[in-house]
Amino acid sequence: MTHVLAIVNQKGGVGKTTTAVNLGAALAEAGRRTVVLDCDPQANATRSLTPLQPVERTIYDVLVDGVAIADAMVQTQVEGLDIVPASQALAGAEIELVNLAGREARLRDALKVLRQTGDHDIALIDCPPSLGLLSVNALVAADGVIVPVQCEYLSLEGLGHLVRTLELVQKRLNQDLELTGLLMTMFDPRTNLSSQVVEEVGRHFPRKRFHTVIPRSIRMGEAPSYGEPITSYAPRSPGALAYRALAGELIGRLDAP
Amino acid sequence: MTHVLAIVNQKGGVGKTTTAVNLGAALAEAGRRTVVLDCDPQANATRSLTPLQPVERTIYDVLVDGVAIADAMVQTQVEGLDIVPASQALAGAEIELVNLAGREARLRDALKVLRQTGDHDIALIDCPPSLGLLSVNALVAADGVIVPVQCEYLSLEGLGHLVRTLELVQKRLNQDLELTGLLMTMFDPRTNLSSQVVEEVGRHFPRKRFHTVIPRSIRMGEAPSYGEPITSYAPRSPGALAYRALAGELIGRLDAP
Ligand SMILES: Nc1ncnc2c1ncn2[C@@H]1O[C@H](COP(=O)(O)OP(=O)(O)OP(=O)(O)O)[C@@H](O)[C@H]1O
Numbered sequence A, B: 001m002t003h004v005l006a007i008v009n010q011k012g013g014v015g016k017t018t019t020a021v022n023l024g025a026a027l028a029e030a031g032r033r034t035v036v037l038d039c040d041p042q043a044n045a046t047r048s049l050t051p052l053q054p055v056e057r058t059i060y061d062v063l064v065d066g067v068a069i070a071d072a073m074v075q076t077q078v079e080g081l082d083i084v085p086a087s088q089a090l091a092g093a094e095i096e097l098v099n100l101a102g103r104e105a106r107l108r109d110a111l112k113v114l115r116q117t118g119d120h121d122i123a124l125i126d127c128p129p130s131l132g133l134l135s136v137n138a139l140v141a142a143d144g145v146i147v148p149v150q151c152e153y154l155s156l157e158g159l160g161h162l163v164r165t166l167e168l169v170q171k172r173l174n175q176d177l178e179l180t181g182l183l184m185t186m187f188d189p190r191t192n193l194s195s196q197v198v199e200e201v202g203r204h205f206p207r208k209r210f211h212t213v214i215p216r217s218i219r220m221g222e223a224p225s226y227g228e229p230i231t232s233y234a235p236r237s238p239g240a241l242a243y244r245a246l247a248g249e250l251i252g253r254l255d256a257p
């Protein structure tokens, strides 16, 4: 059984890519075979990891030309963590997909083989900061959604719109989609604002907020420039510990009856 | 002469909205009559200021239904600063605009009257974190572009793609468009990464980086929850001083022969 999780939030800079990469690495470390699907034209997740083979095909070829996921997948330097890379060509995909049949389900169809072979326990899909066709493809393909929420006031604003979009996708395109959890990111204990936002999200979404809260930590911003996840760049740092705790909590939620 | 400036970067969370709101307030304080056009469906700029009249029409009505800009504009609590608000209906505009004639120039045409009446010295357009039709409308309507760049590694990645997009717009849709400047945001003096990114941007874009660098400051994240710009929420804070300095530097660039 492969669990496919989309990491979505139209608010920019809330930690979607950081979560895909570091949660992915922590899950691999915990023995879950994981693949990150980079569906963002910025290709930040691809840049944050180091592919072990040359990148020839990307998610663009999968979505637009129907190339098999396995032919675009490469291993990363993290044992047990693979990636299907993105490229800037993906920026054009949203327009090119509009005229293709079954445009919302291109990724879901591509993932059918991945689900059948069962080579991976978990697939994490990194999305761009919008609710366009790339994010919708991820929501249609996924079993669950992880929503990173930065501990800032402006991040609260868009959550209502995001939840309504999830409900629309559930009703029309993917009945089985569930909200796996809301992940609080860049928590800064020096500010009241951070705790207020954490409490506010807990009130609006009881039982849906992950207990693990990711602290703001300078090393987290440095790791991508070395092409490494935080778990190997700074293995004992607050960020690495938090993403390992998150991996544990997620495994608990996925394995729960 | 109204200077129209688009605030653009497809990377999310780099300080586009914070710059539109706080630079707008600082320019108004310096006696320049300013209007912020909120072209982001998240409507964060609209949320960060307090309109003095009820919001009836929004930028959506201007772009899709051809309503006059003046009919959607309201004053804010900041003297000399107006806003044309956004609403979430704008999320559908990118798809609705695709089939309209002159879809890239809807905002440019709407701003013709604003330029003729000359009631404003400066118009700042806040854009969503993408290079879709809403941002393209802003680039076609604008005289100049301000690119906020967060002092983080992942922010560097997308600048090449952004500059190529600006060049494409200059060639095909708006010959007069210029890159007014790159603004470094959320500078954290405690990290080497911040200074490295500032230097890197200065090397790639000599003479284009604003001298003013916006520091990371907790009060900056708090101000929007009170519907106030930093210049009134915390007038002597590092953030307020930096945005006033930026307003001065920008006026110097705009007035230069
Ligand atoms: N916990 C953290 N502490 C400090 N910095 C962080 C943390 N998480 C993420 N960052 C940094 O903040 C910036 C934004 O994070 P990231 O790029 O992961 O967000 P995103 O939601 O994927 O952005 P986008 O909307 O552009 O896709 C990055 O430069 C990242 O390195």
Ligand SMILES: Nc1ncnc2c1ncn2[C@@H]1O[C@H](COP(=O)(O)OP(=O)(O)OP(=O)(O)O)[C@@H](O)[C@H]1O
Pocket (backbone or CB within 6 Å): A010, A011, A012, A013, A129, A152, A153, A154, A155, B011, B012, B013, B014, B015, B016, B017, B018, B019, B040, B044, B127, B128, B129, B185, B186, B187, B214, B215, B216, B217, B218, B220, B221, B222, B224, B239
């Ligand atoms: N100098 C600063 N110091 C501290 N926090 C800041 C600073 N500038 C912006 N912020 C905060 O960082 C977050 C991101 O900023 P902002 O929303 O302005 O970016 P954006 O580029 O408009 O994001 P989006 O891509 O979603 O439109 C916000 O919560 C904001 O309050």
Ligand SMILES: [Mg+2]
Pocket (backbone or CB within 6 Å): A016, A017, A018, A040, A044, A127, A128
């Ligand atoms: Mg990202």
Ligand SMILES: [Mg+2]
Pocket (backbone or CB within 6 Å): B016, B017, B018, B040, B044, B127, B128
């Ligand atoms: Mg914004």
